[in-house]
Amino acid sequence: MIMSLFQNTPLLVALFAVLFAQFVKIPIHFLMTRKINWGLFTSTGGMPSSHSASVTGLTTSIAYETGLDSPIFAVAAMFSFIVMYDASGVRFQAGQHAAVLNQLRKDFEKLLHDLKKWPQMDGQEKMEELKTLLGHKRSEVFFGALTGIFIAIITYQFIL
Numbered sequence: 001m002i003m004s005l006f007q008n009t010p011l012l013v014a015l016f017a018v019l020f021a022q023f024v025k026i027p028i029h030f031l032m033t034r035k036i037n038w039g040l041f042t043s044t045g046g047m048p049s050s051h052s053a054s055v056t057g058l059t060t061s062i063a064y065e066t067g068l069d070s071p072i073f074a075v076a077a078m079f080s081f082i083v084m085y086d087a088s089g090v091r092f093q094a095g096q097h098a099a100v101l102n103q104l105r106k107d108f109e110k111l112l113h114d115l116k117k118w119p120q121m122d123g124q125e126k127m128e129e130l131k132t133l134l135g136h137k138r139s140e141v142f143f144g145a146l147t148g149i150f151i152a153i154i155t156y157q158f159i160l
Contacts, residue, residue, distance in 0.1 A: 009065070009160065010057075013057045013060075013151060014055070015054075017050070017053040017054050017151045017152070018053060021052075021147050022042070024147075026040050028047050029046070045136060047143060048140055048144035049084070049136040050144060051084070052141045052145040052148060053151070055084065056149050056152070057149070057151050059076040064152065064156045088137065
């Protein structure tokens with residue numbers, strides 16, 4: 001049973017696509033900033049979208065295995081559109097809101113400190129900032145989608 005998972009090419013392509021997209025964020029970030037950030041491998045957001053790479057790799061693999069007219073391809077395609085829309089819409093906006101809330105909190109802390117009406121938080125546990133890199137820009141989703149499609153095409157054309 002477990003061994004059959006290793007024979008499920010669409011699943012393996014999707015997993016490889018997400019790992020590849022997560023890894024490639026590190027050199028892309030280095031080219032842009034000249035800084036290596038290994039934390040990008042496990043973070044959300046950034047270029048390219050690993051969510052998009054994963055779902056398009058899965059969908060393209062299913063297209064190869066079952067054809068474009070199969071119901072399972074239709075399910076996978078709709079799943080891909082929903083994930084990519086969510087990554088570039090709702091999750092991206094949630095990240096924008098988190099950035100504003102973090103700034104509001106910093107401004108509020110500075111106001112309290114300046115007014116000397118509130119004890120400084122130096123000796124207290126500071127609140128963790130909200131995560132701002134949750135979603136993706138449309139370009140990140142687009143290149144993530146291309147990544148997944150290309151990985152699936154390469155797998156089916158040259159490896160299998």
